[in-house]
Each structure stands twice: as structure tokens, then as C-alpha cells.
Amino acid sequence: MDQANPFVSTPRREVRAGLRDIAPVAVAALPIGLLFGAVAAAKGMSPLEVMLMSALVFAGGAQFAAIETWIQPAPILTLAFATLLINARHVLMGASLTPKVRMSRLQTLLAYFFLTDEAWALSERRALERPVTGAYWFAMAAVLWANWTLSSTIGAILGSFLGDPERIGADFAFTALFIGLVAGFGRSRVTLVTVAASATVAALVHTFVGAPWHVASGALAGIAAAYLAAPEEARA
Amino acid sequence: MSLDTTTLIAILAMAAVTYLTRIVGLFVADRLVLTGRAKAAFDAIPPAVLVAVIAPTALTTGWAEAIAAAITAVAAFRLPLLGTVAVGVVSVVVLRNVL
Numbered sequence: 415m416d417q418a419n420p421f422v423s424t425p426r427r428e429v430r431a432g433l434r435d436i437a438p439v440a441v442a443a444l445p446i447g448l449l450f451g452a453v454a455a456a457k458g459m460s461p462l463e464v465m466l467m468s469a470l471v472f473a474g475g476a477q478f479a480a481i482e483t484w485i486q487p488a489p490i491l492t493l494a495f496a497t498l499l500i501n502a503r504h505v506l507m508g509a510s511l512t513p514k515v516r517m518s519r520l521q522t523l524l525a526y527f528f529l530t531d532e533a534w535a536l537s538e539r540r541a542l543e544r545p546v547t548g549a550y551w552f553a554m555a556a557v558l559w560a561n562w563t564l565s566s567t568i569g570a571i572l573g574s575f576l577g578d579p580e581r582i583g584a585d586f587a588f589t590a591l592f593i594g595l596v597a598g599f600g601r602s603r604v605t606l607v608t609v610a611a612s613a614t615v616a617a618l619v620h621t622f623v624g625a626p627w628h629v630a631s632g633a634l635a636g637i638a639a640a641y642l643a644a645p646e647e648a649r650a
Numbered sequence: 651m652s653l654d655t656t657t658l659i660a661i662l663a664m665a666a667v668t669y670l671t672r673i674v675g676l677f678v679a680d681r682l683v684l685t686g687r688a689k690a691a692f693d694a695i696p697p698a699v700l701v702a703v704i705a706p707t708a709l710t711t712g713w714a715e716a717i718a719a720a721i722t723a724v725a726a727f728r729l730p731l732l733g734t735v736a737v738g739v740v741s742v743v744v745l746r747n748v749l
Contacts, residue, residue: 445732460652463661470665475696479703480664488660497664500699501671506684506692508675522676529672583743586715590722590738592704597726597734599697608694609701616705625706632702633695640694644687 425549432553435540439532440561443474447562449587450477451569456584457484464570468563472528475595476500482588483626492626499633507534514541517548528555607643612636714745 447468454464459481471477476497483496508526511534517525525548533554537546599605616632623631684692708719722738729737 442731449735459657460654462653463657466653466658467661467664470661471668473664473668475700476664476668479699480660482703482707487654487656490656490660490663493660494663494667496699496703497667498671499695501668502692502695504668504671505675505678508672509679510675512676512679519676523673526672526676527669583739583746586707586718586742587735587739589704589707589715589719590735590742591731592700593708593719593722593738594726594729594731594734596697596700597723599693601727604690604694605697608698612698612701613705613709616702617709620706621710628706629699629702632705633699636698636701637691637694640698641687641691644690646687 423544423547425547428547428549429553431540432550433557435536436532436554436557439536440557443532443558443561444565446474446591447565448569448572449591450474450481451566451571452573453584453588454481454484454566455570455573457481458486459484459570461567461570461574465563465567468566469559471497472559472562473497473501473530474562478588478591479629482592483629485625489626492629496626496629496633499630504529507531511537511541511546514538514546515551516545517551521548525551525555528552528559530558533558604640604643608636608640611639712749714742714749718742718745 450468451461451464454467455461459467467477467480479496479500480493483492508529511529512522514537515522515525528551533551536554537551540546540550596609612632612635615635616628619631620628704719707715709716718738718741721741722734725737726734
């Protein structure tokens with residue numbers, strides 16, 4: 415019987431494995447979601463708008479960047495371009511994961527709506543031992559998606575009672591969060607050169623040209639700096 | 651519950667772009683192998699964008715923000731994400747009051 419054999423995967427066992435793997439990630443993401451909603455509300459977004467953004471975009475990094483530079487009316491093309499830059503990494507993640515998932519093309523198209531850094535990392539780890547099934551993937555995806563959408567919406571509702579974000583330093587929370595995220599990319603020479611180039615160009619462009627041009631110009635400067643700083647002989 | 655039309659369009663545009671980045675990998679799975687400088691440039695995209703977004707707040711707003719950003723960067727290599735945020739927020743509140 416399948417139930418007796420721990421090496422045979424059943425949908426129920428796959429779901430349980432997905433829930434077990436994603437639980438610590440969901441716990442860690444909860445306060446981040448609350449924070450996102452609260453600062454988004456302080457920038458003038460309604461709880462409904464926050465809920466829609468989290469449910470439909472479902473990409474923390476891009477949403478943080480959008481809120482940090484948020485103005486009314488929303489600069490659609492700028493936001494779309496910044497989103498493209500930040501989420502371009504998904505292409506590599508999807509390319510790497512695709513041979514390891516056991517799902518039909520149509521299922522995968524649906525499954526990849528929920529592609530996140532976390533779900534990708536957990537799936538790559540699981541793929542070392544066995545293929546990634548739909549049951550495993552969608553169990554993780556459902557928890558993470560519901561967690562993010564709900565926590566950010568609740569944050570937006572609570573945030574409107576928070577008052578002036580500057581008084582409690584909440585306006586600086588994203589800056590601190592981003593610094594924390596950037597630190598996650600390590601302290602290699604290439605990363606340090608990237609950060610220095612991006613910060614310098616973005617600060618100069620913001621001062622002398624103005625928002626929102628600092629995002630694209632700073633990012634492109636950082637990417638160019640990484641290209642130049644990387645060892646040439648490694649090129650294949 | 652208000653829903654601004656421009657905001658809705660911006661959200662839909664962000665959602666469409668994001669979904670596109672998520673599924674493109676499915677179609678180039680056997681073709682996309684980046685190496686060397688191209689890979690370094692691609693890997694640099696997330697930190698480059700994140701830094702560009704916060705650089706004006708961190709560097710050109712005032713001394714309180716700049717010093718708080720430096721303190722946060724030191725904390726970022728030693729603390730989990732939420733601890734880093736807490737250090738940053740507390741530093742900026744304290745520095746704004748004393749500077």
C-alpha cells in the first residue's frame with residue numbers, strides 16, 4: 415500500500431510536505447505584510463487597493479519598490495518598468511525549475527503565477543530528492559498567497575489608524591527593509607561595486623533630475639558596474 | 651473602500667509584467683544558460699534596483715537618515731530581516747530627535 419511506503423508520494427503526503435516547508439516562511443512574512451499594508455496606507459492607498467495589489471502582483475520586492483516611490487496619480491509606465499527590472503530574476507528561476515516539476519504545461523502556467531523567491535528555493539531543495547508535484551506546489555502557494563494578501567490588507571486597515579508615519583519612524587521602515595534585503599546578496603566585490611554605483615547615480619539623478627528617474631538610472635548603473643566588475647575570463 | 655482608476659491600471663500593469671516574468675522561464679528552460687559577466691549583470695539586478703529606490707531617502711534627506719542607514723547596514727549583516735528593520739526605525743527616530 416502507498417500509505418505504508420514512505421518513498422511513494424501520495425497527493426495527501428505531498429500537500430503535507432508543502433505545508434510543513436512553507437510554514438516558517440509564512441510566519442516570517444506575516445509582519446512584513448502588515449508593514450507593507452501600513453506604509454501603503456500612509457502613502458494614500460486604500461485597503462482595497464492594497465488587497466488587489468498583493469493578490470494580483472504577489473511580489474514583495476516589486477510592491478515595496480512601488481510603494482516607496484508612490485505618488486498620486488500613479489506613474490503607470492514607471493511602475494511597470496521598475497517591476498520588470500525587479501522581477502526579471504523570475505525568468506531564471508522558472509527556467510531552472512521547469513525540468514523539475516511534474517505538472518502539465520497548463521498546470522505549470524497556473525502554478526507559476528505563484529512563483530516567489532521562497533517557493534522557488536524550497537522547490538529547488540525538494541527537487542534534489544524528488545520531482546515537484548502540483549500538490550506540493552499549490553499547498554505552498556495557497557498558504558503564502560493567502561498569508562501575504564491578508565496580512566497586507568490588515569496592515570492597511572490598521573495603518574490608517576497609525577497617524578503620521580514620520581513620528582514613529584515608519585517612513586524609514588522600507589529603507590531599513592531594503593538595506594536588509596540588499597545585505598542578503600552578500601559582500602562580494604561585485605555586489606559592493608553594484609551597490610556603490612547604483613546608490614551614487616540614483617542619489618545624483620534624484621537631486622538634479624528628480625523622481626522617478628533615479629530608479630531606472632541607478633539600477634542600470636549598478637547592473638553595468640556589475641558587468642564591468644565581474645571577471646572577464648569567466649565569460650563562456 | 652475607494653478604488654482609484656489610475657491606481658487600478660497601475661496594479662494591473664504591475665501584475666501583467668510580473669506574471670510575464672514568471673512564465674517566460676517555462677518557455678526558455680532549455681536555452682537560457684548565462685555565464686560570466688552576463689550572469690553577474692543579471693544577478694546584480696535585484697540589489698541594483700533596491701539600492702536605487704532607497705538611495706535618495708538614505709543619502710540626500712538629511713544626517714539623521716544617512717547615519718541611520720549606515721547603522722542599519724551594519725545591523726543587516728548580523729540580524730534577521732525584522733531585527734534590521736527595528737534597528738533602522740529606532741535609529742532614525744532617535745537621531746531625528748537629537749540632531
